[in-house]
């Protein structure tokens with residue numbers, strides 16, 4: 001068996017054109033999931049039984065079901081629901097044309113990543129000693145200000161490895177977005193392959209692109225972690 | 236009277252940790268609270284800054300009377316701004332430098348302008364001999380240094396009373412004196428302080444008033460000399476004998 005290197009080179013460049021979609025999907029999802037996850041983690045820790053159980057239920061639902069099922073569920077349910085809602089509201093728009101599959105993918109992955117990050121932030125918030133809050137209060141700061149200046153920055157430093165994990169999983173996970181006809185790295189690779197049946201070459205290209213992206217992301221987090229944790233470093 | 240605390244009660248689950256504790260503090264007083272461990276000393280201090288909600292009791296403070304069991308958020312915030320707390324394990328903000336540990340409360344808690352806060356904070360650090368470590372993070376300071384920064388943080392906002400909860404018990408023995416030295420200076424300058432301590436020498440030399448607590452009640456209180464040389468209660472005598480065997484034997488012989 002021989003690899004068609006010329007095809008592989010061309011496709012390698014082509015596959016990078018999907019990286020934009022993959023990365024913007026990832027960035028958009030993180031932008032919503034990080035603050036939301038932090039908020040839900042705080043809610044889970046400090047709210048009454050009902051609300052914190054609701055958050056817990058959401059987290060275990062997401063963790064306990066395969067993501068591919070979540071994708072299929074949202075992709076077959078959400079457009080019809082939205083369409084029905086639009087018609088009920090008397091809008092004469094076709095939701096199926098109006099909303100790009102990209103946005104459905106963003107919804108699924110946001111729901112998914114938010115749940116994972118809620119757990120990451122919950123454990124990092126519990127890792128911050130209670131004395132930090134008490135010190136803030138006795139210095140005349142409100143609980144909110146103490147969270148803002150003291151507890152969240154410390155929890156974020158603790159959460160970085162988990163956050164890195166979630167980001168890398170998200171980048172890799174978005175490869176399933178091709179199921180929703182989103183043109184990400186994976187989809188571009190598959191389409192290229194199907195022209196000449198050069199599946200192996202195309203998949204190797206996709207493989208390489210993900211490997212490079214994830215390596216860069218992990219290096220980025222390592223730098224960030226070193227910067228955000230200067231206060232913890234031993235001299 | 237600067238602070239008059241009456242009938243503080245506190246239960247944890249079904250144990251009564253504070254049974255009926257009262258205390259009067261005049262401006263410039265240094266009150267030392269001594270007593271065996273588990274007697275409720277920490278809980279008492281924590282109730283005064285509302286880190287623990289008392290089940291009963293009230294406090295006159297700065298001309299205002301408030302309930303320790305049901306003070307409003309506003310009242311709690313006001314008390315916390317007029318008092319300061321020094322913790323046994325320092326509780327410095329781990330992500331802030333020594334200087335920022337002092338400024339963050341001044342700026343975000345007391346609404347002081349940033350450059351003024353920095354000046355005030357540097358002066359406070361100077362006072363505890365930590366100005367040269369202003370840019371160090373707590374993780375890079377010894378226990379004694381951390382506690383001195385914590386004291387700087389406490390005095391910076393010029394509180395009316397500073398509460399100390401065994402400020403030297405977490406320290407290695409050789410670091411205790413640097414912290415006690417700072418506290419003695421504060422005492423000499425007329426800072427009003429309530430100090431829970433096991434350092435009998437400090438209590439004897441610096442306190443204007445000594446309170447002996449056991450099992451959630453004040454067993455005996457009085458001037459330091461009275462308590463240490465002529466305790467009236469058997470319970471106090473036994474405690475001092477246990478904690479100061481040699482000195483106590485000598486004192487009794489005199």
Ligand SMILES: Nc1ncnc2c1ncn2[C@@H]1O[C@H](COP(=O)(O)OP(=O)(O)O)[C@@H](O)[C@H]1O
Pocket residue numbers: 247248252271272273274275276277278279
């Ligand atoms: N948060 C808490 N929950 C349950 N029991 C507590 C709590 N804090 C203190 N206690 C109990 O209250 C009693 C008094 O504790 P404390 O005020 O720390 O005493 P001291 O400072 O005099 O050693 C102890 O028996 C302790 O176990």
Ligand SMILES: [Mg+2]
Pocket residue numbers: 276277278401
């Ligand atoms: Mg104690």
